[in-house]
Amino acid sequence: MAGIRERKKQRTRRALIEAALRLFAEKGYEETTLAEIAAEADVSTRTFFSYFASKEDVIFHDMESRMERTTAAVRDRAPDEPLPDLLTRIARDALAHAAGDENYAVEETPLRIRLMMTVPALQARALHLLYTSQLQLARALHESYRGRLSPVEAAAAVGAFAGAAKLAVMASVERGESMDQALDAAMVATEITLRGLRSLG
Amino acid sequence: MAGIRERKKQRTRRALIEAALRLFAEKGYEETTLAEIAAEADVSTRTFFSYFASKEDVIFHDMESRMERTTAAVRDRAPDEPLPDLLTRIARDALAHAAGDENYAVEETPLRIRLMMTVPALQARALHLLYTSQLQLARALHESYRGRLSPVEAAAAVGAFAGAAKLAVMASVERGESMDQALDAAMVATEITLRGLRSLG
DNA sequence: TGCAAACTTTCAACGGATGAAAAACTAAAA
DNA sequence: TTTTAGTTTTTCATCCGTTGAAAGTTTGCA
Numbered sequence: 001m002a003g004i005r006e007r008k009k010q011r012t013r014r015a016l017i018e019a020a021l022r023l024f025a026e027k028g029y030e031e032t033t034l035a036e037i038a039a040e041a042d043v044s045t046r047t048f049f050s051y052f053a054s055k056e057d058v059i060f061h062d063m064e065s066r067m068e069r070t071t072a073a074v075r076d077r078a079p080d081e082p083l084p085d086l087l088t089r090i091a092r093d094a095l096a097h098a099a100g101d102e103n104y105a106v107e108e109t110p111l112r113i114r115l116m117m118t119v120p121a122l123q124a125r126a127l128h129l130l131y132t133s134q135l136q137l138a139r140a141l142h143e144s145y146r147g148r149l150s151p152v153e154a155a156a157a158v159g160a161f162a163g164a165a166k167l168a169v170m171a172s173v174e175r176g177e178s179m180d181q182a183l184d185a186a187m188v189a190t191e192i193t194l195r196g197l198r199s200l201g
Numbered sequence: 202m203a204g205i206r207e208r209k210k211q212r213t214r215r216a217l218i219e220a221a222l223r224l225f226a227e228k229g230y231e232e233t234t235l236a237e238i239a240a241e242a243d244v245s246t247r248t249f250f251s252y253f254a255s256k257e258d259v260i261f262h263d264m265e266s267r268m269e270r271t272t273a274a275v276r277d278r279a280p281d282e283p284l285p286d287l288l289t290r291i292a293r294d295a296l297a298h299a300a301g302d303e304n305y306a307v308e309e310t311p312l313r314i315r316l317m318m319t320v321p322a323l324q325a326r327a328l329h330l331l332y333t334s335q336l337q338l339a340r341a342l343h344e345s346y347r348g349r350l351s352p353v354e355a356a357a358a359v360g361a362f363a364g365a366a367k368l369a370v371m372a373s374v375e376r377g378e379s380m381d382q383a384l385d386a387a388m389v390a391t392e393i394t395l396r397g398l399r400s401l402g
Numbered sequence: 403t404g405c406a407a408a409c410t411t412t413c414a415a416c417g418g419a420t421g422a423a424a425a426a427c428t429a430a431a432a
Numbered sequence: 433t434t435t436t437a438g439t440t441t442t443t444c445a446t447c448c449g450t451t452g453a454a455a456g457t458t459t460g461c462a
Contacts, residue, residue, distance in 0.1 A: 005408075005459060034449065044411050046451090055449070083401050124329040128321070131328055134368055135375065149401065155372035156365040156390035157398050163364015164357040167335055171356035174336065189357035196397025197358050200284050200350065206428060206439075235418065245442050247420090256418070403462100410457070416450085425442070432435070 013051050015041040020058040021108050029119045056125045059112055067133050070094065074140045083145060084194050087161050090137075091190055095183060117173060130166070134158050164189040214252050216242040221259040222309050230320045257326045260313055268334050271295065275341045284346060285395050288362050291338075292391055296384060318374060331367070335359050365390040 019040035023032040034055055038045045052058050073090050116126045135155075142154040149157075168189035172182040192200065220241035224233040235256055239246045253259050271291050278287050317327045336356075343355040350358075369390035373383040393401065 003460085008459095009409085033447090045449095046412080047410055049450070050409075053450095084398050087398070120329070123332070124325040127328040127332055128325040131324070131368075131371075135372060138368060138372055151372055151376060152369050152386045152389050153393065153401055155368040155386070156393045157401055159368025159390065160361040160365035160394045160398060163367070164361035166364070167332075167339060167356040167360025168353050170332075171336060171339055171352055175352060185353045185356070188353050189360065192354065192357045193361045193394070194398045196399075197285050197288070197361060197395045198397070200354060200358055204429085209428095210440085234416090246418095247443080248441055250419070251440080254419095405462085406460090408457100408459075410455105412455075413453090415452085418447105418449090420447080421445090423442105423444090425440105427438105427440075429438085430436085432433100 012041065012043060012047075016043070016048060016051055017058055017061060017108075021111055024115060025111055029115055029122065056122060059115055059122055060125065060129060063129055063133075066094070066097070067136065069097065070133070070137060071140055074137070074144050077144065083141070083149065083157060086141075087157065088190060088194075091161065091165060091186070095186060117170070130162070134162055160193050161190060164193040213242065213244060213248075217244070217249060217252055218259055218262060218309075222312060225316060226312055230316055230323065257323060260316055260323055261326065261330060264330055264334075267295070267298070268337065270298065271334070271338060272341055275338070275345050278345065284342070284350065284358060287342075288358065289391060289395075292362065292366060292387070296387060318371070331363070335363050361394050362391060365394040 016037065020032070020037045023036055023040060026032075034048055035045050037055075037058075038048050041048075052061070070090050070093075073093065074086070077086050116122045138151070138155040138158040141158065142149055142151050145154070165186040168185040169182045172185040177185075217238065221233070221238045224237055224241060227233075235249055236246050238259075239249050242249075253262070271294075274291050274294065275287070317323045339352070339356040339359040342359065343350055343352050346355070366387040369386040370383045373386040378386075
């Protein structure tokens, strides 16, 4: 596990992330240049790109591990767990675990979230990542509930569930509400989705 | 309404769109350079940006008019129309009208859709536009069903409905199904969303 | 110690995007 | 028709993110 090479790489990676976040916090995302980030982390600009595919990706460095969590949840579910329960569990876990991944400091999470929600380029990227995760999850569910859940049903379920939670959270945040209120909104939204829209209006 | 100036502007706008789409079809989106598009439309590269804010925007030139359609649908609804009916109507109209906006040729629509679904940069942009439209729609619904629909409920409804349709369509397309099958999938998805996810799995 | 593999730096280039000033054009007034 | 004022286009210069290639440096191992 050790090896100077490995450790050094992890350190540079961390340095890049921290430099980036520090600068983003100070001057804003668009105002921060890659050259500045690289300088702050003491590497050449070129090297940045052997750690991250793009400037945006510094913010989304833990997406793979989060996706693994949810596929694991699907894989390890009780054989008789109903779909709505599983989805609810996954949603709760994702929201709760939003507050800090294993490898990365909890303190940077609020900043990252704020950036994702306010910087248009990051918003678009986040939505795209969320979208591909949803497709993956839908496929996994179709597999896991084989015979009981068609591809379209799986996609509809995931899309409705995640779509409702997402928009409820963002609408809440946009109205200037607190993070707790936003999470409440997400829970209400999932309830509504389980119950069906016929119960509304 | 006339005026040489006005007409000329419309013509260059059209020329830019057509040049861009022609080149995208021939060589692909990323492979086409802005300089080539401008040359094909006989304007300078700089002028492109007084017509479109970015390369991506050539593809999304009719988004405002489409959004207006849906806000009009909300504004002009029958006072007693139930929310689910209105949402269904809006979804149908949006999907049907996907086939050609007033100002623009119908033949280019399939190409535009294909590009939006396959080019990552355009995917992200499309998702972002869809997202902001949804927020707008949710606000409009909260207004229109004032007293009967909280902001969170409106957001949940829109998010669930659109999310289900979106993911069902994309899952279908990704499985290599035809456009008709994809639209069927969308309809099934909206049905499921109206009925609620408890009925699944 | 010395060699091969992995990693970093430097350098050059491309494409998208933006600001500013010069040039070309249009729509009116004189 | 000529002048003039306003609008649009071009030209030019520049910035930033991103990528390829070649040269230089560090690490791991024989």
